[in-house]
Amino acid sequence: MINKLLTLLRSPYPSLVKRWKSVIIPSLIVFLILFVLQPFGISMMGGYKFWVVLGYGVVSSLALSISTYLFPALFPRYHSEKNWTLGRELLGTLGACLLIAIGNCFYTAWVFGSFILSWKGFLISLAWVAVLAPFPIIFFLMWNRNLQLVRNLKEATEINYALAKRENTQKEKIRTRNEEQIEEGRAAEEVAEEETPMQLVFSGGTKEMLEVDAHTLFYVEAEGNYIRVAYSSADKMQQKLVRATMKQAEEAVAACSFIVRCHRAFLVNIRTVVKVDGNSQGYRLRLEGCTEEVPVSRGYAKEIKTLIEGGTEG
Structure with a gap:
C-alpha cells in the first residue's frame, strides 16, 4: 500500500x-x-x-x-x-x-x-x-489535466497526420523507383528499398549478450538491473532480458539516430511508429508489428514530436 x-x-x-x-x-x-x-x-x-x-x-x-x-x-x-x-x-x-x-x-x-x-x-x-481550499484545488486539478489532455490529443493528431504523409511519400518513392527499374527490364521485387544492416550489441559486461539488427528493434525497456529488448524476428515480436543498464543500452544504439530516448525507462525506434495516442501525461506510441505501446513522458514529448514529423536519417 x-x-x-x-x-x-x-x-x-x-x-x-x-x-x-x-x-x-x-x-x-x-x-x-x-x-x-x-x-x-x-x-x-x-x-x-x-x-x-x-x-x-x-x-x-x-x-x-x-x-x-x-x-x-x-x-x-x-x-x-x-x-x-x-x-x-x-x-x-x-x-x-x-x-x-x-x-x-x-x-x-x-x-x-x-x-x-x-x-x-x-x-x-x-x-x-x-x-x-478543496473547492479551487479540485477545480484546478481537473482543469489542468483536461487542458493537458486536449493539448496532447491535438499534438497526437498532428503527429499522426505527419506519419500518414510520410507513409504516402515512401510508397510513392518505391512505386516510382519500381516503375523506373521495370522500364530497364528488372523485376520489381529486385528493387524494393533495402536497409543496410546495422547490428546492435546489448551487453552489460557479462558473457550474456544479444545482437539485433537495428531496423528490427522496437524498443528497449529498463527493468531493475536488466533491460528488456523487444525486436522482430521471423515476422514475430520477440523479447529478451539482458543484464545491462539503460546507459549501456544508449551506448549500444548511439550510432542510430532513429533510436532515441522517449521515457526515463524506454528507448524507441522512431521508424517503427505507425500511430500516436495522446493522454494527460504525454503520448503513447504504437509500433508496426509490436503488440505493446511505448510511453513518451512529457520531458521527451517535444523531441519525439519533432523527430517523427521531420523524419530521421540514420
Missing part, C-alpha cells in the same frame, strides 16, 4: 500552461465563497462588507503569486516541468494554502483593528483555508 502511494506521488504531473489563471480564478472563488458565507465576523460589518471580502481575495492572489511565480523563479530546477510530480504539486498546493492562512491572519488582525497576533487567530485562519 505504501509503495503504491509512493509510486503515485512520484508519477509525472503536468505543469500549468497559463499560470496566471491559477492566481486569478482561485482568488475569485475565495471571494465568492467568503461573500456568501461571511466568516471572521464579516456578516456584522454592514456597508464595508464587500471591500473586506475583496481584501481577502487580494491576499489570496498575493500568496498564490508568490507560490506560482516567485518560488519557480528562485528554484527553477525544482519546478521544471520535466521533474514535476504529483507529490510536488500537492506539496506546492499545501505551501500556497499555508501562505494564504498567514496572509489572512495578518489581514484579519488589521481589519478588526487589532495588531496583536495570536496562535488562535492563525489557527482560525488555517481552519477556514482548510474548509475553502
Whole structure:
C-alpha cells in the first residue's frame, strides 16, 4: 500500500500552461465563497462588507503569486516541468494554502483593528483555508489535466497526420523507383528499398549478450538491473532480458539516430511508429508489428514530436 502511494506521488504531473489563471480564478472563488458565507465576523460589518471580502481575495492572489511565480523563479530546477510530480504539486498546493492562512491572519488582525497576533487567530485562519481550499484545488486539478489532455490529443493528431504523409511519400518513392527499374527490364521485387544492416550489441559486461539488427528493434525497456529488448524476428515480436543498464543500452544504439530516448525507462525506434495516442501525461506510441505501446513522458514529448514529423536519417 505504501509503495503504491509512493509510486503515485512520484508519477509525472503536468505543469500549468497559463499560470496566471491559477492566481486569478482561485482568488475569485475565495471571494465568492467568503461573500456568501461571511466568516471572521464579516456578516456584522454592514456597508464595508464587500471591500473586506475583496481584501481577502487580494491576499489570496498575493500568496498564490508568490507560490506560482516567485518560488519557480528562485528554484527553477525544482519546478521544471520535466521533474514535476504529483507529490510536488500537492506539496506546492499545501505551501500556497499555508501562505494564504498567514496572509489572512495578518489581514484579519488589521481589519478588526487589532495588531496583536495570536496562535488562535492563525489557527482560525488555517481552519477556514482548510474548509475553502478543496473547492479551487479540485477545480484546478481537473482543469489542468483536461487542458493537458486536449493539448496532447491535438499534438497526437498532428503527429499522426505527419506519419500518414510520410507513409504516402515512401510508397510513392518505391512505386516510382519500381516503375523506373521495370522500364530497364528488372523485376520489381529486385528493387524494393533495402536497409543496410546495422547490428546492435546489448551487453552489460557479462558473457550474456544479444545482437539485433537495428531496423528490427522496437524498443528497449529498463527493468531493475536488466533491460528488456523487444525486436522482430521471423515476422514475430520477440523479447529478451539482458543484464545491462539503460546507459549501456544508449551506448549500444548511439550510432542510430532513429533510436532515441522517449521515457526515463524506454528507448524507441522512431521508424517503427505507425500511430500516436495522446493522454494527460504525454503520448503513447504504437509500433508496426509490436503488440505493446511505448510511453513518451512529457520531458521527451517535444523531441519525439519533432523527430517523427521531420523524419530521421540514420
